[in-house]
Amino acid sequence: MTSKKEIPYADLKRIFHEPNRLAIMTALAGAPKGCSFTDLRGTCALTDGNLSRHLKVLEEAKAVRIEKTFVGVKPRTTVTLTDDGRQPFMAYLKSLKEVLQAAVRAVQSGHKPATSQSG
């Protein structure tokens, strides 16, 4: 057991840490009224299949809500970030920030000078 401040690597919840899901969550976080499936697919540069697969994971975790409606005769799928999704996502971003800061500090502290060292 250590008393030092722990860097929260364990908090990098896999559900949000996966790059495509991070992109999806970011797009949804900035769209309180939700995004259409089509817009989300374009914003995140994903195929239909990949977007569906990631949304399923997020929906099962209750992080997003998926609603199917009709605009005239055209079906529309709207994806919205839930409050249950926003809170853990914000917690994830906080942990990610700490982890990133620790890494940047480490890189800066461990950076070798340009001149070579003996030994």
Add this chain to the structure above:
Amino acid sequence: MTSKKEIPYADLKRIFHEPNRLAIMTALAGAPKGCSFTDLRGTCALTDGNLSRHLKVLEEAKAVRIEKTFVGVKPRTTVTLTDDGRQPFMAYLKSLKEVLQAAVRAVQSGHKPATSQSG
């Protein structure tokens, strides 16, 4: 094709993005003379098996160098970040920072006020 500035989700190289490997790379980045396997295992809170597995991935990518020596009769394994590992790790951290900033901006812009909205 879009002209807007792309957020570099694709740059989140899986090799460094995995939380345990991110912890390992951070520990090594701050230790120019390397870390012993034992210290690294403690710092990153990993089992022997997990640490070995992640180090193998990093070694195959030439991101770390693993050296076995003897201190008296005791074997010691020292792991060092290579220059070939430091550069892409720094690039990864730069991309991670951009991705994080985009997510934080999105969360802030999309945050709903405490009072409920109609409609």
